[in-house]
Amino acid sequence: MTRALFPILVMIIAIVVLWFVAMLPMNAHQAVLEAERAGAIVNPDTASARTGLSGWTLLYRNFEPVTEYAWMQERPRLPGPHQVFAELWNTTVEKKVTSKRSLIYHSWITLSATLLGFALGSVFGILLAIGIVYSRVMDLSVMPWVIASQTIPILALAPMIIVVLNAVGLSGLVPKAIISMYLSFFPVVVGMVKGLRSPEIMQLDQMRTWFATGGQTFWKLRLPASIPYLFASLKVAIAASLVGAIVGELPTGAVAGLGARLLAGSYYGQTIQIWSALLMAAGLAAVMVGLIGLIQRIVLKRMGVF
Amino acid sequence: MDITTVIEAQNLSLTFQTNDGPVHALKDVSLTISKGDFVSFIGPSGCGKTTFLRVMADLEQPTSGAITVNGVSPAEARKARAYGYVFQAAGLYPWRTIGGNIRLPLEIMGYSTPEKTERVNRVLELVDLGGFEKKFPWQLSGGMQQRASIARALAFDADILLMDEPFGALDEIVRDHLNEQLLALWDRTRKTIGFVTHSIPEAVYLSTKIVVMSPRPGRITDVIESTLPRERPLDIRDTPEFLEIAHRVRDGLRTGHAYD
Numbered sequence: 001m002t003r004a005l006f007p008i009l010v011m012i013i014a015i016v017v018l019w020f021v022a023m024l025p026m027n028a029h030q031a032v033l034e035a036e037r038a039g040a041i042v043n044p045d046t047a048s049a050r051t052g053l054s055g056w057t058l059l060y061r062n063f064e065p066v067t068e069y070a071w072m073q074e075r076p077r078l079p080g081p082h083q084v085f086a087e088l089w090n091t092t093v094e095k096k097v098t099s100k101r102s103l104i105y106h107s108w109i110t111l112s113a114t115l116l117g118f119a120l121g122s123v124f125g126i127l128l129a130i131g132i133v134y135s136r137v138m139d140l141s142v143m144p145w146v147i148a149s150q151t152i153p154i155l156a157l158a159p160m161i162i163v164v165l166n167a168v169g170l171s172g173l174v175p176k177a178i179i180s181m182y183l184s185f186f187p188v189v190v191g192m193v194k195g196l197r198s199p200e201i202m203q204l205d206q207m208r209t210w211f212a213t214g215g216q217t218f219w220k221l222r223l224p225a226s227i228p229y230l231f232a233s234l235k236v237a238i239a240a241s242l243v244g245a246i247v248g249e250l251p252t253g254a255v256a257g258l259g260a261r262l263l264a265g266s267y268y269g270q271t272i273q274i275w276s277a278l279l280m281a282a283g284l285a286a287v288m289v290g291l292i293g294l295i296q297r298i299v300l301k302r303m304g305v306f
Numbered sequence: 307m308d309i310t311t312v313i314e315a316q317n318l319s320l321t322f323q324t325n326d327g328p329v330h331a332l333k334d335v336s337l338t339i340s341k342g343d344f345v346s347f348i349g350p351s352g353c354g355k356t357t358f359l360r361v362m363a364d365l366e367q368p369t370s371g372a373i374t375v376n377g378v379s380p381a382e383a384r385k386a387r388a389y390g391y392v393f394q395a396a397g398l399y400p401w402r403t404i405g406g407n408i409r410l411p412l413e414i415m416g417y418s419t420p421e422k423t424e425r426v427n428r429v430l431e432l433v434d435l436g437g438f439e440k441k442f443p444w445q446l447s448g449g450m451q452q453r454a455s456i457a458r459a460l461a462f463d464a465d466i467l468l469m470d471e472p473f474g475a476l477d478e479i480v481r482d483h484l485n486e487q488l489l490a491l492w493d494r495t496r497k498t499i500g501f502v503t504h505s506i507p508e509a510v511y512l513s514t515k516i517v518v519m520s521p522r523p524g525r526i527t528d529v530i531e532s533t534l535p536r537e538r539p540l541d542i543r544d545t546p547e548f549l550e551i552a553h554r555v556r557d558g559l560r561t562g563h564a565y566d
Contacts, residue, residue: 202393205365209391210411210462211384220410224401303401304442 019081020071025055026078027070032058034073035065079272087276100256103280109257110245111284113173117180118241122234124181125188132189133196133222143193150186154179154244159251176257180244184237191233195226227303231296238288246281258284311377312466312498313339313362318371320357320524330523331357332368337517337526341465344492344499346509347517348555354524355502355517359468362500363391375466387415389466390459394474396451398443398458405430405439408458415462429457432491449480453487460495468500473508482540485511489538506559510534510552511543518558528558 029050036042043061044050050058059066071080079087088103095102128146131138158179165175199221207217249259258277265274320332332354339345347355360366361373364380375383383389398407405426412422430436433453443451452472459467473481485508492499503509509516510532518528532551534542542548 200397202395203397203399206391206393206397207414208365209363209384209389210414211387212414216414220414221399224399227401304403 016081019078023076023078023080024059024066024070027073027076028055028058028062028066030073030076031066031069032062034069035062040065075269076271079275083272084275084279087272088279091276103261103276106257106261106277107280107284110242110249110259110281113176113245113248113257114180114238114241114284114288116173116177117244118184118238120177121181121184121237121241122188125185125233125237126192126230128185128189129192129196130218132193146186146189149182154183154247155250157182158247162248162251176245176248179248180241183240183244187233187236187240188230191229191236192226195229196222198229199225224303228300231292231299234292235289235296238292239285242281242285242288310341311338311374312341312343313337313373313375313500315358315361315373316371318358318361318368318373320354320361320366321369332361333523333525335371335524335526337529339498339500339515341498342496343515344489344501344513345515345517346501346503346513347519348503348506348509349519349559350521352521352524353519354521355519356470357524358519359470359500359502363389363468387462388464389468390462390464392452392456392459392467392469392472394471396443396448396455398451398454400443402442403439404435404441404443404446404454407443407454408461411458411462417462425461425463429460432460432494433457434487447480449476449484452476453484456488456491460491464497466498466500470502471504472501474504481505481508486540488512493536506552506555507543510548510555511538511540516551516555518555520559520561527561528554530554530558 032042032050033047036045036047042065044053070076072083073079076083091101091103095104097104097108099105128142132142133139161179161182162171162175165171165178203221204217207221212220246257246259246262249255249257250263258281261277262274265271265277315335315337318332318335319330322329322331335354335358347358349355357366361368362375362380364384373380376386376388378386398404399410402410408426408429409422412425417425426439427436430439433456435450435453435457438446438450438454443454446454456469456472459469473484476484489512501509501512514532514536516528516530516532517526518530519525520527530551533547534551
């Protein structure tokens, strides 16, 4: 455990150091401006002369003012980890979960769409895979469409799904879940087709020698053999579900959810809000993938396979 | 000894259509196997020995000719679960214990729980794997896994045991040991066994009848009735009688090759 911890810790420290360093050139223009307003002597001394210069040049010419102001701006181009984590703390621990400004409230909105979309996508993916494995017609006709479906940019498709579903009276959670499902069923189909086909011909012949029914072959051989493939797909699918749910929140006018926070943040130049929503989404994905990994470990262990 | 016919093949032919033209896996094969026989099929790759076994098991359909298993068609025999089939690889399910693997055909055939338990214990004893019921396949050696797969084929008490090179992937020492055990098992259970092999000593040591086959087209070149006694210690392989039969098998294999 400690041996695994060390490289992870090194990576985190490296990222944080890099992050702080990157803030200097990224926020240099604004920092120099703030320093100038505070009465410091800066070079060049007019904003118009500075516009064409790169962040690195400004940092080189005004090292002290930039380092003084770049790490603590209100609306930095690149907010620092300390600012993002302060925002995260403020919007989770300090706010009531029912508040519109609580990130937990927004996360829950997105999470509920993610989970519903993930469940729908998994079930749909598994059913489609069963159809493809058992029916040659489906194998030849459906599989190309499944692949084609993923080549359409979801950003282009999402508004249309929302408009169409709105026309039939569906709004809120369901359209987002359907967009989320659209992304998540794909890895499940691909993984399950492979998994259900993983038994060897010899094992299928063996079932025939016992005069097993199709159902028995499915439940006792194909399905258990596909479980490792299923879990690998589910991990990809849950992350895709989250992306789908966030994308689904963008065209709805940014009312609530992590996607809404991202969009509102970009409308009003609230970079800290964007970054905190981003980190929250990443954290959510990590927790969900980890959870599936845990269930996978338990299930496979009970099945006797490691 | 009862001498009813268990398997009877008459002018059996099977042709596979491939992209390179038809392949005559079996051509005009006729053979009678009686109850309690231990019949080995020996020959080079492509001689149709495995195909013949698969036709008996209703895993392949003959192109022409007739075959009966227990007096009925192979399809009906399969439906009646008349035979147990042991494949080249043990093919145990990694997610089931040894006991669970043996229970599998019993579950499929709808045996009651106490009967399943009783049968699993009985066949595990039969193949000397008592106490390994709760182990998973990966915890067992290759030879033990193959024994478990034989136990699985025995569990539902079919009178016929069809074995397709069951010990092909095992080393010589393990193989000798399993051959000895198989003979003992055959003697105890009085089953009819069809056994595909590449090995001349194995065929001669085990069989009451040795069927020598040759390829292109797959056919029977010689059927040798063994004169060895039913009781066979391993050192019987050094007797002149054994060597004589082995010699005849080798001759049969050589004649089969004279064509190409």
